[in-house]
Amino acid sequence: MSEIVYHDSPVFELLDRAQRTVGDITAPGTPISGPGLLSRHICDIWVRSTDEGGFMIAMCDAATRDVNESAAGVAGFGRILGHEVKNPLGGIIGAAQLLERQSVDGQSELLEIIKEEARRIERLVNRLSAFELFSAPHMEPFNIHALLERVLASETAAMGSKVEFKRDFDPSLPPVIGDSDHLQQAFQNLIRNAAEAASDGGVPAKVTVRTSYAAGLSFRQARLGAGLRRAMLVSVEDTGKGIPRNRQSSIFEVFQSSKSGARGLGLSIVKEVVTAHGGQIRVDSVPGSTRFSVLLPLGTGERSDG
Template sequence: MAVAEEVANKPDAEAQIGGLIFAVLLIDGESRINEANHAAENLLGQSSKRLNGKPITEILGDLEERVKQRFAAADSALVARDIRVIAGEAETRVNLTVSPLASHTGWRVVTLSEISHEENAREAEAGSALGAPSILAHEIKNPLSAIRGAGQLVARKLPQQDKKLARMITNEVDRIARLIDRMQQLGSTQSEPAAPCNPHEAIRAAIATVRAGDTTQVEIREEFDPSLPPVMANRDALEQVLINLVSNARDAAAASKDVPRITVQTRFVSGLAFSAIRVGRSVRLPIEITITDNGGGIEPAIRDHVFEPFVSSKKSGQGLGLALVRKLVRDMNGSISHERDVKRDVTHFRLHLPQSVEKARAGI
C-alpha cells in the first residue's frame, strides 16, 4: 500500500521539468515559445507569460547562422556548445540543445545551460593542480626570509646615500612574499567554516574598506532586498571576495568616459542551483549579489579566462585576485560569474550563495 501511495504521489512531468536547474523551452513548428520552466525565466529575465508566442531567435538575439538554420527546420535536432546569446539584456555563453518531439510534428524542446556555472564545477576538480605550486611557494619563503634579514643587516652598515638600495631589497622581498601568500591560498584544500551570515553587513563592511583607501570618489549605490535571508558563508572570506570585486569595479568605473558608478544589488532567485563537486551534490543558490560597474569592460581576449590564475587586464596586475575570489566562493559552495551587458554598457559580476537554514531575515 505504501508503495502504491508513493507511485500515486510521484512528481508529474510538469513538476519534474519545473525542478530542473537548466532552462527548458517548448517551441512549435514556427519556432515560437509555448512554455518555459522557472530556470528559463531566470536566465532570460522574462516571465513565461511574456515569453509565450515570441520567436526563440528573437529572444536569444543575434545567433550564429548555423543555429538559425536549424531553428528554421522544424524537424532538425541540434547540439551547440559555447554559443553567445542575449539572456535578458546581457550577453552570456550557453550550451544549447534542440530535440524534436516524434509524437508531435514540428514541436521541439530547447535546453540552455549556462557555461559559467559548468566551468565552476570543472574548475573545482582542477583546483588540486594548484597544490604543487603551493608546496613550492612554502619552500621559496624560507630563503626569502634570509634575504630580507641580510638586507636589513647590510642597511645598518651602508652610508646614508646607499641605504635606499637595501630598502629596495627588503621591499621587493616583501612584495614577493605577499604574492606567494596568495598562491598558497589558491592551492589550499582547506576551507574556513561556514555559518549564517548577514550578506548586507558583509557588503557594507567591504564597501567601507574600499572607500577608506579610495581617492577616486566613485559613487557606490546600494540596491538591497530587505527581505533577504542570511547566507551560509564564512564572514571573513565573503568580505574578502566582496572587497576584491568592489575594488575591481571601482578601478574599471574610474576609467569610464561617463560619471563613474558602481551598483551593488542583492535579490532572491529561487530557481538557481549549482553542482558542488566538493560536497558531491547539487546546492541551491538563491542568494544573488551583483556588483555592476560602468567601466569599459574586460578585454574580449581574456573575458572567458578572468577567473584563471595569472590572467589580468591590468598593467601591474598579478592575475590572482579573481582566481582567489573563485576559490573562496567555491569553498562556500557558491558560484561566481560575470557578463557584459552590451545594451547598457555595463559589466556585472554575479555571486550566488546558499541560504542559511535559519529563518531570520538578513535586513538592511
C-alpha cells in the same frame, strides 16, 4: 578514507570540489598525513568525479628531494609571513588606537576601518601561515549585508569622490553559510576592480552592489548537509569601459589581467573562494557596463523584514 588520512585532510576538500566541478581537479605538492600513514607525505593528487556519484583519485609521492625542498620552502614562507607581516599590522592597529583617542569629528569611522581591516588581514595571515587555503573555508552563518557594508566603507575611503557607490539590498535575505573572511576578500577584489574600472570609464563613475534571492535556483550543498539550499545573488556592476568579449572566458584564470602592473590574481582568488562555497560566478560585459554575478547557497533561516 578517514581510516587512512585525517578527517580534516585537504583530500576531502578536493573530493568536495570535484563533486561540484566538471573536469579534473589537480593539487600538486599537497601535504597528506593520517592514522594509516607512517609519516607525513607530500603528494601530487588528481581527482575526477564519476557519473555514478563516485570518484577516481590518484596520489603520487613527490620525489624525496622535492619533498624536502618544498616542505622547507613552505615552512620558511609560513614563518616569514607570520613574522614580517603580522608585526607591522600590530603597529598599524596600535597607531590607529592612539589616533582614535585624539580624533576629531569624522575621523573615528576611518580609524575603525583601519583597525578592522588590519585585524582581518592578521586573521588571514594566521590562516595562510598555517597552510590553510581559500579552498578550505570555515563555514559559519553570517549577515552578507554587514560584510558588504564593511567592504563598501573601505572602498569609499580608498576611492574618495571618484566613484559613487550605490546599494540595492534585499533586507529579507537570511544568513549566508560561509567563511566571512574569505568572502570579504572575494567581494573586496570584485568591488575594487569595479571601482577602478568605473573611474577609468568616464563620468559619472558608478558602482552598484545588489543582493536578492536567485529565483528558481537551488544548490545541493554537500558541505552543509543533505537537501537543497536556496540561492542568493550578489551582483557588482560598474560603468567602466567593459571587458572585450574575447577575454571574458579567461579573466578568472591566474595571471590574466589587463591592468598595468597587475599580477592577475584577484579574480582567480574570487573564483576559488566562490567555488569553495559551492557557488557560481559569471560576468556580463558590454561597453559602458560590466556586471559580475555571484550565486551563493543560503542558510536555513527564515525570511525576515529587517
